[in-house]
Amino acid sequence: MMKILLTLEGAEFGFGAREVLRSVSFEAGAGEFLAIVGANGAGKSTLLDLISGFRRPSGGSVIVDGRRVEEYGARELSKRVSHLPQAVHADLPFTAEQLVAMGRYPHTDKWFESEEDHRLVRAAMERTQCWEWRERRFGTLSGGERQRVLLAACMAQQAEVLLLDEPSNFLDIDQQLQCFSMLRQEAERGKLCVAVTHDLNLAMRFCTRMVVLADGVVARDMSVAEAARGGEWLELFSGRLRMEAAGDGTAWVSYR
């Protein structure tokens, strides 16, 4: 039976008078790879902020591994939840390796990382194919290279819930496939991966489930198999989208 790692019960949040999320509820467990999709301003990034503890819900609750997020100490929560924000400043003075090593901070009280921490940092960087740039300053990397470094930092954190806000940003097509393939592998190893994305085809190919946000609520919560069977949910994005079958029978979102 799947272990439930994340539960949202009527979660609400707004910026001043503007309601962004209105009563969002769903559950997700170990082994799942959730795609959070929706139009711009639907509240996808805000939803990740609520789960990571960066913002507090104005109503309802967000429960991680059986406890409400606000009941955790900051460090305790960071051992369970890792968050890749949508945007990180490009002009950081740190090297790629220093940035990835920050993923180990919640796990140690020592002033510097241990040999074991260095081993995990290297493993994460090799996994996202960025070990060769370890000495380079983050600001000198290309957008795609930076994104791979940030992904490695999330991997090095070894949290059981991975929140990724547009993880394929700036990546070339091959790297996008590798990124989502790697996240799928992480899910299959027992983690819960939650990725905000605008690429419906990537989501349908690699994710196990899709949660569509619209008007601050969960408009659809479906497995990718269900999503592939009927394309009516695509109307939530644009009237120009339609579901088609590729040559091998795989469902494919096309546009006209």
Next chain:
Amino acid sequence: MRVETARRWVWISAGVFCVATVALPWVGSGGIDLGKVLRREGPDYEILVQLRVSRTLLALVAGAGLSLAGALFQAMLRESLADPYTLGISAGASLGAVVTIAAGLDTVLGLPGTWVGALVGAFAVLALVLGPILVGRSRRQLSAFTMLLTGIAVNSVCAAGILILSSFAGIVRSFSISRWLIGSVDATSYASLGVLGVVVTVGAGFILWQARGWNLLAVGEQWAVSRGVRVGRLMGTGFVAGSVLVAGAIALTGPIGFVGLIVPHLVRSRISPDSRVLMPCAFFLGGTLLAVCDAIGRVVVPPAEIPAGAVLALIGGPYLVWVIRQREAV
């Protein structure tokens, strides 16, 4: 950078600081006979112990505090041009101290008046600069342009306030104000040095203890929260610790600028941007730089002395222009 290399840089910086502590009191317009000092014979013994050692220690401690405060504000604001001087915090502390001198408040609540005045002034300016950022946590970064303009405005207002106070303070107090404003590292009592030493040690210890948090905060708030930092609490405590360091140093030395800009910038670019290395190195090397500037001021036109603040400004002003030009070139 490997852990061994990082540790080595921290130890080298501490070693330089120690060498400066021992060597710089011997530098001055007149030579000092070691034999006379050991026999406690005047005037060499008094010149060394009462004058040069105390002013060297003051420069080391104040410079260390100001340099560390610069590194702290740069991490908090994600801006390498932020330092107590460019933010206007030094000017605020100066105005606060001048108010107490002009009012003849030698002591306030049992503490030296300039200390209390400088602390209140530093807090007021930092609240003005950082307040909107602390309240609205989504926009933490000040642009360099906004920050420098705010600093210019604060410096101008404080300078005007100081001029007005000097005009109405009477000759004796006006002279005291002018003398304090030169920003020099004069001989001071060992009791005051002891208090400053405790303030800087405690403040620095607290800031250094949070070094990993400053690293995470320099990347971004969401990044920091997701790696175990309580951002609001960290920013608030940084605000208090930074103000205390700046106010404590400036109360005894007068307004000394640029040490918090030059040293962290050099350490970041030449040694490491990692706060666990950057901050202790900036602390030790900042103290050393101010003490060296004070020693240069003692020997360059003997028997006259150039205040350490003036020597540092002659180095720091062109350095700031160079840093801005480098950024534009990038």
